[in-house]
Amino acid sequence: MTPGEHAEAVIESLGISSVEELDVEAIAFDAGVEVVYEQLSGCEATLVGVGDRAIATINPSSYRGRERFSVAHELGHWTLHRGRSFRCRVDAVEDNFSSSTALEKEADTFASHLLMPASLFHEALRGVDRPNFKQLSDVAQRFETSLTATALRLVGVDTLPVIIACYSKAGLRWQAAAKHVPRRWYLKDTVDEDSFAYDLLYEGKECRILGKQSADAWFTNSDADRYEVFEQCVRLRGDEVLVLLYLADSKMLSAGFDPTVGNRKYNEHGSYLAPRGRR
Incomplete structure (x- = not known):
């Protein structure tokens, strides 16, 4: 097991x-x-x-x-x-x-x-179709868990197309995506100036609601500007922000294989292709 x-x-x-x-x-x-x-x-x-x-x-x-x-x-x-x-x-x-x-x-x-x-977690999420940190905070309070742990559990149950990530001014600390979110969507290494997370991290501007954002503010894929995502972020301890990305556009979930992004390469079947010399 x-x-x-x-x-x-x-x-x-x-x-x-x-x-x-x-x-x-x-x-x-x-x-x-x-x-x-x-x-x-x-x-x-x-x-x-x-x-x-x-x-x-x-x-x-x-x-x-x-x-x-x-x-x-x-x-x-x-x-x-x-x-x-x-x-x-x-x-x-x-x-x-x-x-x-x-x-x-x-x-x-x-x-x-x-x-x-x-x-019990599915029951607590009943009626949630566009998740935000207010809803996740309510769930966290009910289960007596942290917001981060609750957000990661949301990713784990894989019922909604969400990505959770943690950024600092130094860049991406970690990320987690629901399994049915295609791995072809590759997050940027640092927060983009057009993102709400940038406003929070560098200017202290709070992101109180889940707001619409161009996907190219978050992903390195060359076709990201064709899509929109919903973004919300909250400050964690110190110089870190927790980011929630909701992929509401179903076309992002059916977008074809993109072999050009990041250092990790995947073939059309989703299998990892090691860099040359490491196979």
Whole structure:
């Protein structure tokens, strides 16, 4: 099973059928993990296990969503990677999302599914056909998760053609796209001056609504100027913005193969073509 399927199986085995029943400490205890809150230095959570019991030590936070994700993340390690000890930086899901550490990404995926199970998340999204950060904030509040984790879960359920990305003044930090968004759409390395994200990042101008934007403000594809997308952005900690792109134009979802964009090349079947000399 995938990490997400493992988490969904836990939810099903416990008979959880409502958001209110998502008591992550109780779920962890049932799995043999005692959760302890203590001040930690250099990390946000640790996991130490012996036999079929473990202790997850979580750095206390004034933000409940951070604590919940930390607990779920450590439970993911216990479920998927038993036999190891971990010291994790799970204070923000985007830290591990941009990490190259496979085990941390797997634990994040487990945590996202555990805190936002597919059936309950779909129910929370009912009626949402053009997503925006206000709606996602409402969903995040209901599940007691961060806005970033909730936005990434929206990408993961793959019901809407959305791309989530994080930019700083230095450029693109990470990105995630719903599976049915063609990989031919290649984001720019830095925010474009015509984008709302640029206005927020450099001028502090808030982007309160999902606004229409020319697609060539975001994508390097030579035909991007033929299309429009909906964009909204919010500021994250420090010098970063979280961007939501909604591809409302169905023609963007059926656009043909574009072999010219970025450093990654894909053939007409969507298969990766390694650069010359690396095959």
